[in-house]
Amino acid sequence: MQASQENKTAKVGGIDDDKPAIDVRHVTKSFGKQCVLDGVSFQVKRGETLAVLGRSGTGKSVLLRIIIGLQTPDSGEALILGKNMSSASAGEISEVRTQMGFLFQHAALYDSLTVEENVAFPLVHHRHDMSQSEKQERVKELLHEVGLDGHQDKMPSDISGGMQKRVGLARALALDPLILLLDEPTAGLDPISSGEIDELVLKLQQEHRLASIVVTHDMVSAKTIATRIALMDKGKVVIEGTFEDLQKSDEEFVSQFLHRDF
Amino acid sequence: MSSTSSVSSLHSRPNPVVAMLEWFGELGSFVWTVLRTAVIPPFQTAEFVRQLDEIGAKSLPLVALAGSSIGVVLALETRYSLVRFGAKTLLPTTIVFAIVTEMSPIITGLVVSGRVGAGIGAELAAMKVTEQIDAIEASAVDPHKLLAATRIAACIVALPLLTLAASFFGIIFGWITATLMEPITLARFIDAGFKNAGFKDFLAPTFKTCVYGLIIGAVASFQGMRARGGAEGVGSSATTSVVLSSLFLILSDVVLVKLIQILFP
Numbered sequence: 410m411q412a413s414q415e416n417k418t419a420k421v422g423g424i425d426d427d428k429p430a431i432d433v434r435h436v437t438k439s440f441g442k443q444c445v446l447d448g449v450s451f452q453v454k455r456g457e458t459l460a461v462l463g464r465s466g467t468g469k470s471v472l473l474r475i476i477i478g479l480q481t482p483d484s485g486e487a488l489i490l491g492k493n494m495s496s497a498s499a500g501e502i503s504e505v506r507t508q509m510g511f512l513f514q515h516a517a518l519y520d521s522l523t524v525e526e527n528v529a530f531p532l533v534h535h536r537h538d539m540s541q542s543e544k545q546e547r548v549k550e551l552l553h554e555v556g557l558d559g560h561q562d563k564m565p566s567d568i569s570g571g572m573q574k575r576v577g578l579a580r581a582l583a584l585d586p587l588i589l590l591l592d593e594p595t596a597g598l599d600p601i602s603s604g605e606i607d608e609l610v611l612k613l614q615q616e617h618r619l620a621s622i623v624v625t626h627d628m629v630s631a632k633t634i635a636t637r638i639a640l641m642d643k644g645k646v647v648i649e650g651t652f653e654d655l656q657k658s659d660e661e662f663v664s665q666f667l668h669r670d671f
Numbered sequence: 672m673s674s675t676s677s678v679s680s681l682h683s684r685p686n687p688v689v690a691m692l693e694w695f696g697e698l699g700s701f702v703w704t705v706l707r708t709a710v711i712p713p714f715q716t717a718e719f720v721r722q723l724d725e726i727g728a729k730s731l732p733l734v735a736l737a738g739s740s741i742g743v744v745l746a747l748e749t750r751y752s753l754v755r756f757g758a759k760t761l762l763p764t765t766i767v768f769a770i771v772t773e774m775s776p777i778i779t780g781l782v783v784s785g786r787v788g789a790g791i792g793a794e795l796a797a798m799k800v801t802e803q804i805d806a807i808e809a810s811a812v813d814p815h816k817l818l819a820a821t822r823i824a825a826c827i828v829a830l831p832l833l834t835l836a837a838s839f840f841g842i843i844f845g846w847i848t849a850t851l852m853e854p855i856t857l858a859r860f861i862d863a864g865f866k867n868a869g870f871k872d873f874l875a876p877t878f879k880t881c882v883y884g885l886i887i888g889a890v891a892s893f894q895g896m897r898a899r900g901g902a903e904g905v906g907s908s909a910t911t912s913v914v915l916s917s918l919f920l921i922l923s924d925v926v927l928v929k930l931i932q933i934l935f936p
Contacts, residue, residue, distance in 0.1 A: 502811075506809060517803050518803075530810060534811075
């Protein structure tokens with residue numbers, strides 16, 4: 410697996426540990442008169458996890474959608490593995506996306522497919538070099554990794570919200586991505602399930618050395634899994650740093666955010 | 672002042688003519704995108720076959736029933752009229768021509784529009800509002816190719832085949848009804864029915880249903896993939912898919928009938 414990760418790194422414009430895998434530059438986005446992102450900039454390198462926190466409606470999920478190319482910014486750019494997701498060709502965007510895993514807020518599992526078929530979906534469409542049995546083996550391995558052995562034949566509607574998030578995570582990891590984007594991975598889950606998801610993300614993070622962005626409202630989760638935290642308000646990044654940096658901040662908004670959870 | 676303007680903006684409706692033109696523009700752009708992506712390999716063969724089964728095979732009982740009913744009704748109605756005008760011997764020809772040239776294609780189109788149009792519209796709308804279509808796109812798979820192109824292609828292929836089935840059942844049940852009123856063998860009925868007909872009389876009307884398939888598949892996929900909101904958006908997509916595809920199907924029939932008459936005099 411390590412070898413395949415290195416091969417990918419070499420393939421996508423020579424992104425190494427020193428260069429940012431995700432480079433967001435002065436991104437702005439408005440919906441009508443409402444500006445949800447106002448000049449947002451940050452970088453994430455491999456092995457780093459940036460937690461993006463902020464009040465509801467501050468454009469955190471929109472930011473993830475811009476990074477993966479589901480939406481385009483009004484100005485600014487999101488360079489992913491060296492490719493500008495706003496101006497790259499469809500083929501280039503597709504290639505970059507195969508190296509990104511995205512966990513949607515509500516998992517977004519394909520409800521007409523089983524758990525196994527959901528996890529196998531990226532493999533079926535992109536790994537034409539793999540045999541059917543190799544794909545099945547890979548799915549089994551991924552489900553084991555997220556702690557869902559024996560659940561492969563169930564439908565998404567037959568499993569809990571936490572399990573759906575795990576399936577979504579397994580699907581996001583199916584192609585051995587270099588980048589992992591998590592949109593509120595612990596939202597709507599009980600504290601025990603949230604803790605399990607956090608541990609899982611942390612374990613995957615350490616094993617795969619991914620460049621990750623986690624959008625969350627959960628400061629406990631952010632503190633556990635993130636190497637850096639960016640706090641957003643009114644479309645801007647108010648502060649970016651380690652959890653300790655945030656604790657030292659004199660900003661009233663930062664203080665309010667921290668003391669809500671602690 | 673500002674509150675007044677915000678209230679008026681909440682209630683402002685776009686000009687219906689502009690909205691309609693926008694809708695047609697977006698539909699055209701959608702169909703072009705689907706066509707462009709559909710011709711680039713790799714092809715979604717497995718999904719196409721699945722849709723062919725879903726749209727074609729599973730519509731067969733309904734289409735067969737509709738075709739049979741049309742056959743019975745036509746035999747009852749036309750016999751009464753033909754007897755009045757002393758042209759009873761033309762009964763097989765009238766039934767066969769009416770079924771094959773017009774009744775069977777339009778009835779099949781409307782039945783499939785109701786069953787499949789609503790199904791595609793609702794399914795894709797549900798996938799849209801639950802971010803499943805975004806998840807497909809995020810997995811570097813083109814949803815236009817995987818979801819829309821396969822459904823449209825399956826509709827285009829299935830419609831002529833279903834029309835043939837409807838014609839078959841219509842003619843058979845037309846004969847059964849006719850023979851119950853005045854016995855006539857199937858061989859004589861078929862012989863009389865197809866006596867003055869050429870292959871082109873049946874080919875063009877049957878294959879015009881490919882256009883119906885394109886309309887049903889494209890309108891339903893488009894309405895589904897642009898759905899917004901929750902359950903209301905899904906319901907609205909299903910309804911508008913059926914209403915619009917049925918309406919365009921009937922309107923296109925007017926053009927297609929004239930076109931066939933010009934091209935195959």
